[in-house]
Amino acid sequence: MSGQSVSLHAYLPFLIDGVWVTLQITFAAMALAVPVAFLLAAGRMSSWRVVRLAAGFVIELFRGTSAVVQLFWAFYVLPLFGITLSPMAAGILVLGLNEGSFFSEVVRASLKSIVVGQREACVALHLPRRYAFWRIILPQALPVMIPPFGNALVLMLKFTALVSLVTVQDLSFRADQIRTALGVSGEIYGVVLMIYFALALVLAGAVALLERQAARWAGRPVPALLPWLRAHASPVPRWALGR
Amino acid sequence: MPGDDRIAATGGRPPMVRMAGVSKAFDGRTVLDAVDFAVRAGEKVTLIGPSGSGKTTILRLAIGLTKPDAGLIEIDGRYLWHEIRAGQLVDAGERHARGVRRVVGMVFQQFNLFPHMTALQNVRDPTIQVLGLTRDEAESRAVELLTQVGLADHMAKRPAQLSGGQQQRVAIARALALRPKVMLFDEVTSALDPELVGEVLRVIRELAHATDMAMLLVTHEISFAEDIADRVLMFDAGRIVEDGPPAQVLKDPTHPRTRQFLRAIIER
Numbered sequence: 034m035s036g037q038s039v040s041l042h043a044y045l046p047f048l049i050d051g052v053w054v055t056l057q058i059t060f061a062a063m064a065l066a067v068p069v070a071f072l073l074a075a076g077r078m079s080s081w082r083v084v085r086l087a088a089g090f091v092i093e094l095f096r097g098t099s100a101v102v103q104l105f106w107a108f109y110v111l112p113l114f115g116i117t118l119s120p121m122a123a124g125i126l127v128l129g130l131n132e133g134s135f136f137s138e139v140v141r142a143s144l145k146s147i148v149v150g151q152r153e154a155c156v157a158l159h160l161p162r163r164y165a166f167w168r169i170i171l172p173q174a175l176p177v178m179i180p181p182f183g184n185a186l187v188l189m190l191k192f193t194a195l196v197s198l199v200t201v202q203d204l205s206f207r208a209d210q211i212r213t214a215l216g217v218s219g220e221i222y223g224v225v226l227m228i229y230f231a232l233a234l235v236l237a238g239a240v241a242l243l244e245r246q247a248a249r250w251a252g253r254p255v256p257a258l259l260p261w262l263r264a265h266a267s268p269v270p271r272w273a274l275g276r
Numbered sequence: 277m278p279g280d281d282r283i284a285a286t287g288g289r290p291p292m293v294r295m296a297g298v299s300k301a302f303d304g305r306t307v308l309d310a311v312d313f314a315v316r317a318g319e320k321v322t323l324i325g326p327s328g329s330g331k332t333t334i335l336r337l338a339i340g341l342t343k344p345d346a347g348l349i350e351i352d353g354r355y356l357w358h359e360i361r362a363g364q365l366v367d368a369g370e371r372h373a374r375g376v377r378r379v380v381g382m383v384f385q386q387f388n389l390f391p392h393m394t395a396l397q398n399v400r401d402p403t404i405q406v407l408g409l410t411r412d413e414a415e416s417r418a419v420e421l422l423t424q425v426g427l428a429d430h431m432a433k434r435p436a437q438l439s440g441g442q443q444q445r446v447a448i449a450r451a452l453a454l455r456p457k458v459m460l461f462d463e464v465t466s467a468l469d470p471e472l473v474g475e476v477l478r479v480i481r482e483l484a485h486a487t488d489m490a491m492l493l494v495t496h497e498i499s500f501a502e503d504i505a506d507r508v509l510m511f512d513a514g515r516i517v518e519d520g521p522p523a524q525v526l527k528d529p530t531h532p533r534t535r536q537f538l539r540a541i542i543e544r
Contacts, residue, residue, distance in 0.1 A: 150384065150386050150388040151388060151390070153341055153384070153388065154384065154388035154389075154390070156339070156340070156341055157339055157341065157380075157381070157382040157384070157388075157451075158402045158406065158450070158451070158454065159374065159377070159378050159402075159406050159454065160402060160405055160406065161405055161406075164405050168401075169390055172392050173391065173392060250392060251391065251392045252390075252391040252392035252393065252434045252435070252436065253391070253436070254436065
């Protein structure tokens with residue numbers, strides 16, 4: 034038994050390298066997903082019917098088909114058309130476009146959630162449309178988008194395990210290799226589960242801080258950091274503490 | 277009759293807002309039914325009538341927030357949604373309308389200030405965008421206007437830190453900053469606590485007496501209407517049923533619907 038633990042220990046640096054790969058894919062795919070989501074949302078809100086239909090088609094295409102099949106497509110079928118992607122690039126592309134399609138609906142709903150009065154004020158003040166969007170509507174829509182963005186980010190982190198299917202050496206891929214080498218599944222998957230959990234916690238915390246910042250942009254009152262932390266970080270609800 | 281002199285003062289001047297045969301329906305419900313009227317440069321006109329009678333729609337049409345189903349709207353001598361090409365009246369688009377409605381300003385019932393900007397930024401930044409003022413010019417104009425509406429001490433505050441009455445005064449300063457020739461006031465005191473109504477009406481009253489802007493005001497404050505208006509238009513079911521000086525329309529109405537409406541308001 035103890036011999037096995039020692040060898041698992043020896044594999045830890047190998048596993049940590051996998052964490053970096055997983056994080057790289059997560060951030061790269063999100064970095065692709067956000068602009069894609071804005072583009073698709075803009076397409077869905079276009080005044081041209083053709084553009085609306087095209088954006089809707091792309092969204093439904095990615096939402097409505099299996100991500101694994103899309104991944105296989107990008108990795109195994111695209112080369113037949115002369116487009117060869119590295120496993121990493123294929124993974125980032127598919128995950129990014131997928132999330133972009135889902136998130137475009139969040140973007141669209143957030144932009145629409147800005148009350149009609151704000152848009153009418155922009156018209157009544159004769160503000161140029163570009164200015165109205167970037168300086169009036171978007172700063173107010175961003176805080177609405179951030180909680181679902183945090184959700185999407187954590188989902189993306191877990192979603193990245195898919196890319197191990199096309200030989201990307203991410204956390205899951207390496208866990209599988211260690212399992213094969215050592216023949217122990219309990220320990221190794223336990224460790225990997227905890228690593229994913231720890232990463233997700235850190236990401237969720239970072240998004241919560243981002244949410245505060247966005248509320249500040251939108252002109253909403255933001256409580257000081259310490260009392261806010263005390264109110265949000267405790268796993269025990271306040272009513273349970275009898276205060 | 278008192279009030280006639282005020283009409284005489286604006287008589288002979290060109291119309292600033294003119295509507296001819298303007299109709300508008302929402303979801304099949306007729307809100308305006310072939311309305312004709314004109315407001316001359318400098319004239320102060322209040323629009324009264326029961327809710328749903330089309331008063332607010334008139335203001336929204338005058339600033340291009342909605343498009344009429346039929347009829348012509350003219351702002352400062354130019355058609356809002358039409359232009360004359362080779363002697364023919366033809367439809368014109370959004371771009372044309374943007375240019376024409378530039379001389380119109382509006383204050384809303386719900387203020388609609390930008391919540392992520394300070395009072396000063398709310399007043400200052402549109403002038404940079406729309407009038408092309410430099411930052412310094414825009415800033416001094418904003419300071420001047422905010423001081424004029426009594427908010428010199430609150431310029432650095434965000435809308436959420438201001439009372440309703442203060443927010444509405446910022447909104448008035450913001451609209452004035454763009455140097456409109458016509459100002460539209462859409463029930464600007466209806467969303468305010470009763471004790472805050474006075475400060476907003478005082479600002480508008482001073483404005484009405486001190487400036488040469490045309491003003492269209494939708495209001496339920498009858499004594500206020502009487503005080504500042506050159507003319508009162510009574511709306512009912514999408515039509516203007518009475519049009520005259522306040523001393524006549526408000527004190528000695530001829531139309532039974534006006535009498536009924538005023539009685540209901542006074543007994544409120």
